[in-house]
Amino acid sequence: MTVAILGAGVMGEALLSGILQGGRPVSDVLVGEKRSDRAAELTERYGVEVLDNAEAVKRADTVLLVVKPHDVGPLLDEVAVSARPGQLFVSLAAGITTAFVEARLPGGVAVVRVMPNTPALVGEGMAAISAGANSDETHLREAEDLLRSTGRVARVPEKLQDAVTAVSGSGPAYVFYLVEAMIEGGVHLGLPRATATELVVQTLAGSAQLLRDTGEHPSVLRERVTSPGGTTAAALRKLDDGKVRADVLAAMEAARDRSRALASGESG
Numbered sequence: 001m002t003v004a005i006l007g008a009g010v011m012g013e014a015l016l017s018g019i020l021q022g023g024r025p026v027s028d029v030l031v032g033e034k035r036s037d038r039a040a041e042l043t044e045r046y047g048v049e050v051l052d053n054a055e056a057v058k059r060a061d062t063v064l065l066v067v068k069p070h071d072v073g074p075l076l077d078e079v080a081v082s083a084r085p086g087q088l089f090v091s092l093a094a095g096i097t098t099a100f101v102e103a104r105l106p107g108g109v110a111v112v113r114v115m116p117n118t119p120a121l122v123g124e125g126m127a128a129i130s131a132g133a134n135s136d137e138t139h140l141r142e143a144e145d146l147l148r149s150t151g152r153v154a155r156v157p158e159k160l161q162d163a164v165t166a167v168s169g170s171g172p173a174y175v176f177y178l179v180e181a182m183i184e185g186g187v188h189l190g191l192p193r194a195t196a197t198e199l200v201v202q203t204l205a206g207s208a209q210l211l212r213d214t215g216e217h218p219s220v221l222r223e224r225v226t227s228p229g230g231t232t233a234a235a236l237r238k239l240d241d242g243k244v245r246a247d248v249l250a251a252m253e254a255a256r257d258r259s260r261a262l263a264s265g266e267s268g
């Protein structure tokens with residue numbers, strides 16, 4: 001079973017690394033990449049064969065599309081002649097629907113849509129997958145197997161993928177944004193930057209593990225931190241004054257709407 005990864009940027013490399021660490025032999029993995037310096041880098045780092053997209057598609061059973069959303073159409077136009085019925089194409093591009101991919105490939109090619117996230121780089125990714133019109137259980141399992149090497153995988157109906165993108169696809173950026181703000185806050189309160197960074201990063205990691213290991217609702221965990229009349233209650237009151245919840249919801253609606261717009265090739 002040969003897998004071709006077309007587009008080896010941030011997400012493509014995370015998949016490549018995860019797939020190899022998951023135990024697939026490197027001889028079963030190909031990368032499609034135009035830039036020769038990047039190709040040389042990937043071959044040196046992973047021992048993987050890098051070749052042109054059409055050749056990679058000819059030799060692959062499963063093709064992963066990991067280019068930017070606006071590059072998916074041109075890429076499919078380039079490789080469609082090399083695609084054949086029975087192959088599986090897995091698209092990881094935000095907003096791009098299975099129907100968009102299917103319309104540019106020969107009939108009988110199965111398509112699965114995935115929304116991954118960057119914690120895949122450390123094996124802690126969260127990916128959601130959806131079946132296209134021609135994909136069956138075997139195709140979903142193949143996509144799941146590939147993605148599981150980078151973290152967890154859930155199945156969702158495709159109509160929920162724009163919401164998934166707003167939650168777990170873009171989600172790491174919201175967390176990093178909060179982390180940045182907390183580090184700056186620590187510096188503002190007089191801590192050395194390195195100390196503030198260590199305190200915030202470990203607080204984030206510990207809180208995430210507490211959420212996952214206990215399975216308790218976040219509001220229960222938050223109440224346990226909030227002593228009556230104490231420091232946390234004073235801080236949370238300020239967050240409520242600032243309408244942080246409403247802002248988070250509005251931000252996620254904007255991400256969902258942007259994902260919808262990417263499907264129609266809207267820019268900016």
Ligand SMILES: NC(=O)C1=CN([C@@H]2O[C@H](COP(=O)(O)OP(=O)(O)OC[C@H]3O[C@@H](n4cnc5c(N)ncnc54)[C@H](OP(=O)(O)O)[C@@H]3O)[C@@H](O)[C@H]2O)C=CC1
Nearest residue numbers: 007008009010011032033066067068069071092093094116
């Ligand atoms: N980053 C993220 O957090 C997430 C990204 N995604 C999706 O993953 C996809 C990739 O994103 P990301 O990895 O961040 O983007 P990057 O820009 O890092 O990677 C895209 C890669 O595709 C390459 N590329 C462009 N055109 C072609 C082509 N015709 N053939 C081969 N390679 C090509 C680019 O090369 P070059 O630079 O030389 O142009 C680049 O290396 C996007 O569709 C995005 O929506 C999904 C979820 C999360």
Ligand SMILES: O=C(O)[C@@H]1CCC=N1
Nearest residue numbers: 094165168169170171
């Ligand atoms: O910002 C983006 O469009 C991509 C999709 C989800 C995360 N990054």
